[in-house]
Amino acid sequence: MPEIIKPGQGLLYMKVGTHAKEPLEEIIARKTREIEQNGVGYWGYGGGTCHPQTMVQPFAKDYEKHGGVIYLCMQEMESTHFAEPIRADEWSTDGIEWSDFPEVIEVRGSRYALVIQNLRQTEMELVLDNTKVALGNSMGARGNKYIRGRVDKACLEVMGSEVQNPEKVVRIGLVADIVAPYAVHVRNRQN
Amino acid sequence: MPDPKEIDLRAAINAISDVVQNRPRPLREFDQIYMKTGDMVLQSEIVARWANGKRLAFIGDGDAIGCCVAYLHKRGILDYGPSEIAVFDFDERMCSTVTRFADSESLTTLRSHLYNVLERFPGPMDFECFYTNPPWGASNNGESVKVFIQRGIEATGGNGEGMVVIADDPELEWPKRVLAKVQSYAIESGFYIQRMMPSLHSYHLDDNPDLRSCNLVFRSVPGNPPITISSPITDSARLSNFYGRDNPPRVRFVREKKRLNYGKAHEDEYSLELLEKK
Numbered sequence A: 001m002p003e004i005i006k007p008g009q010g011l012l013y014m015k016v017g018t019h020a021k022e023p024l025e026e027i028i029a030r031k032t033r034e035i036e037q038n039g040v041g042y043w044g045y046g047g048g049t050c051h052p053q054t055m056v057q058p059f060a061k062d063y064e065k066h067g068g069v070i071y072l073c074m075q076e077m078e079s080t081h082f083a084e085p086i087r088a089d090e091w092s093t094d095g096i097e098w099s100d101f102p103e104v105i106e107v108r109g110s111r112y113a114l115v116i117q118n119l120r121q122t123e124m125e126l127v128l129d130n131t132k133v134a135l136g137n138s139m140g141a142r143g144n145k146y147i148r149g150r151v152d153k154a155c156l157e158v159m160g161s162e163v164q165n166p167e168k169v170v171r172i173g174l175v176a177d178i179v180a181p182y183a184v185h186v187r188n189r190q191n
Numbered sequence B: 001m002p003d004p005k006e007i008d009l010r011a012a013i014n015a016i017s018d019v020v021q022n023r024p025r026p027l028r029e030f031d032q033i034y035m036k037t038g039d040m041v042l043q044s045e046i047v048a049r050w051a052n053g054k055r056l057a058f059i060g061d062g063d064a065i066g067c068c069v070a071y072l073h074k075r076g077i078l079d080y081g082p083s084e085i086a087v088f089d090f091d092e093r094m095c096s097t098v099t100r101f102a103d104s105e106s107l108t109t110l111r112s113h114l115y116n117v118l119e120r121f122p123g124p125m126d127f128e129c130f131y132t133n134p135p136w137g138a139s140n141n142g143e144s145v146k147v148f149i150q151r152g153i154e155a156t157g158g159n160g161e162g163m164v165v166i167a168d169d170p171e172l173e174w175p176k177r178v179l180a181k182v183q184s185y186a187i188e189s190g191f192y193i194q195r196m197m198p199s200l201h202s203y204h205l206d207d208n209p210d211l212r213s214c215n216l217v218f219r220s221v222p223g224n225p226p227i228t229i230s231s232p233i234t235d236s237a238r239l240s241n242f243y244g245r246d247n248p249p250r251v252r253f254v255r256e257k258k259r260l261n262y263g264k265a266h267e268d269e270y271s272l273e274l275l276e277k278k
Helices: A024-038 A052-065 B009-021 B037-050 B065-074 B092-104 B143-155 B174-188
Strands: A010-016 A041-045 A070-076 A090-092 A112-127 A131-133 A153-158 A169-187 B055-059 B084-089 B110-114 B129-132 B161-167 B191-201 B213-220
Touching: A010 A052, A010 A112, A010 A169, A024 A041, A024 A112, A041 A169, A052 A070, A052 A153, A052 A169, A070 A112, B009 B037, B009 B065, B037 B065, B037 B161, B037 B191, B037 B213, B055 B065, B055 B143, B065 B084, B065 B092, B065 B110, B084 B092, B092 B110, B129 B143, B143 B161, B143 B174, B161 B174, B161 B191, B174 B191, B174 B213
Parallel strands: A010 A070, B055 B084, B055 B129, B084 B110, B129 B161
Antiparallel strands: A010 A153, A041 A112, A070 A169, A090 A169, A112 A169, A131 A153, B161 B213, B191 B213
16 A cells, blocks of 8 residues: 555545646646745646535644645546636635735636645555545545546545455546645636 | 425426526535525425415525525415515525515515524514524534524524424435434424425535435424523534534625626626627
């Protein structure tokens, strides 16, 4: 079992690929530069399963209390994401107080962003059957049952017992540390 | 309670469609997750029959079931329904929708009040029944549900009936824990569980489209002392996980940005490119 996939570990699993018309390799290069120049990078995403305030922030804070960190574990997939590559101007942890992004940061075609460091390519397997949803309306659901259809990301906890003959094993090719403030809302400037 | 009758399904669905067309978009931050339209038709019929001839308070109503019930009755699609419906909601967009819809459709039995559930219930406290579909309390062991039920019970002065819509899923553990907590709370508050209608409704919930909710129907134990006082809820232990883990309420009201073209596409969503003049 890879070091970061150990019992009790928190993971934010996400399928990734072309986003807002930009191929994944270009996104990785751009985010790596952002981290080098700004200290942290912002990994844009959307959908309702990993809301910054109700899911990712409390999930990450829980681990931080115990001295831990949650990892963003990404599975590469073929995708055609046609959202317009519009750059977000502002970010907010709570949707109330907003700040400008530094010029170097470009979050495109997204409503939310994860705050990341230490983005690296890897090769490991994640057995979704050995994970469960850590919080929210699907808390306790097995990862292999939860990740399906349009649900392509989740806040997961690795379970202690391993399932025999798992049905869903995914290949994780990209990992990052999720760091405070963990996840933010992003938007265009309001006039 | 009247017996269920055959209804004109096409007319009922089109009536609910009128309500949905006028409803604001949901804010997930506040657990505004809308019930699917087919289930709204069935739920509205159930509520109309259950509260027939009674004064009904909605403690929050993002789904706009209050509008649906009043409208189905007014249009004659249902020949039963509450005598009065008051919607108490902290989202001014919801309240304004109720007011505008009641005005445009001449629904004289329907009104709304801007109200945050953490504040003292403004009264009146003589409703005969209450309805609530609150934040379901996955992260707070049902505490958010209990807050809404407390206000519902106060709305009835402690004597009446309540219908509570909460999660009900055979696979997950947390809804079972919440159901147990909520039933215990109702009993401690002088009510008993009259009926449960399991796994009735589905939602526009992208992280769990299969999650269902049930109707829990409560009735007050005869001889309950009347409740005449309502107090603000300030206990941080009750509120710290209100909208999810470590996510206490910070917003008193969601305010509506007033505009002239309600129900129409927002002008900031589009621009017009004109045909070339020949």
